Amino acid sequence: MRERLIQFVLATALVFAVALTAAAIATSWGGWYWLFGAAMGLCLGAIALARRRAPIAAATLGLVLAMASALIARLAGLPREPGPAGILALAVLVGMVVRRSSYSKAVAVVAGALTVVLLVFLAGQPVGGQVNLVAALNAIGWAGAIATGLALRLADRTKKETAEKVRRDVRLELARELHDVAAHHLTGLIVQAQSARILARKRPDELDGSLEAVESAGADALDAMRRVVGLLRDSDDALAAPPEQVRELVRQFERHGPTVRLDLPADPMPWPPEVAGTVQRVVQESLTNIARHAPQASEVAVTVRRDEEDVHVRITDDGPQATRPGRRGGYGLVGMRERVEALGGTFRAGPHDGAGWVVAATLPATVDA
Incomplete structure (x- = not known):
């Protein structure tokens, strides 16, 4: 949705710049001078709108077209080019x-854009020492494009480093969970096995029930270890099916709590680990x-939805609000x-419709590499 909005705003600005420039040329020059x-x-503008498919090729084509x-x-005695719309597109x-290409490619494109600026300056014909406005606008657009691109590049790098930090923190926390959860299950398994040995000697008729409990505890321990080890894998598909993880959390909660209304996406596509x-x-x-x-x-109620651009998570309950924590450490409200x-998402937690509590989060479905 955000990308579509950016494309719409850019297209609107380009059309407006073309129309405004054409009207100004038609008024001052007359005739059909505005057409070129x-x-x-x-x-x-069309090249700029299609830039994401092949950014280097699009930039090269745009610069060549601007030079031409x-x-x-200059040769035909027409108003100076590129005009405001072209300057915006080139920027x-x-x-x-x-923002996105390697330094070598970025330097080459920046040098090409500087060549356009110099060409426009040399092709201009200032009258009476007046400043070449078109050349000045091209220079401003060139400088603005570099500054904006570098700022966004830095922001992307910061976002990537933050995402990596979050990922490392997740794995460290899951490592602790592997120790705590698996150790808990295995300790219970050992205790029940010891109890079974005692029953085998003193009350053999109760041994079958004890062994069934041992089997159940062993299955739970195995599931816990598989789940946590799977989450600790350092690969992009480590959490390829988060609905299963959520379903397991709900199943554990329902052992000692109310039944949960669960709504999960059926999308089998892998999710970024973060x-x-x-x-x-x-x-x-x-x-x-x-x-x-x-x-x-x-x-x-637990709802997880995924659309083309975002993942939406919503957890609601009808419990009293008075006992809810305002701020908590660790992985409490602040941690969430x-x-x-x-990751560039939004988070909200608070009272729900006058009764109960709601936690709602929206995250980008993809994380830039």
């Missing part, structure tokens, strides 16, 4: 390459808070908010 500039502006338009305008193209881990943590912490602070709750916002 409008055509060049629309062509450069500047030369044609978008150059800025994207600076997103899947955060979804699991939000659900886990929310259910833990319900068990600790709202044991009277009779209705609990930090984890979600570190």
Whole structure:
């Protein structure tokens, strides 16, 4: 949705710049002098709108077209090119390459854009010492594209480093969970096995029930270890099916709590580990808070939806609000908010329709590499 909005705003700005420039040229120059500039502006704008498919090729094509338009305008005695629409399009193209491409390719495109600026300056014909406005606008657009691209590049790098930190923190926490959860299950398994040995000597008729409990505890321990070890795998498909993780959390919660209305996506596509881990943590912490602070709750709902761009998580209950924590450490409300916002998402927790509590988080479905 955000990308579509950006494309719409850019397209609107380009059309507006073309129309405004054409109207100004038609008023001052008269005739059909505006037609060439409008055509060049629309062509450069179309290239800018299609930039994501092949950014380097799009930027190169845009720069070549801008150089050609500047030369044609100079030789044919037309208004100077590229005009405002072309400058905006070139700024978008150059800025994207600076943001996303390697340094060598970015430097090459920036040098090409500087060549366009110099060509426009040399092709201009200042009258009476007046400043070449078109050349000045091209220089401003060039500088603005570089500054914006570098700023966005830095922001992307910071976001990537933050996501990596979140990922490391998830794995460290899961390592602790492997120790705590698996050790808990195995300790119980050992105790029950010892009890079975005692029963075998003193009350053999009760041995079958004890062995059944040992078998159940062993299965739970094995499931816990497989789940946590799977989450600790350092691969992009480590959390390929987060709905299963959420379903397991709900199953554990329902052992000692109310039945949960569960709504999960049927999408089998892999999820980025950072997103899947955060979804699991939000659900886990929310259910833990319900068990600790709202044991009277009779209705609990967990909803996880995924659309083209975002993952939406929502946990609600009808427990009393008075016992809810305001701020908690660890993986409480503060921890959940930090984890979600570190991935560029939004988080909200608070009273729900005058009764109960709601935790809602929205995360990007993908994380930039």
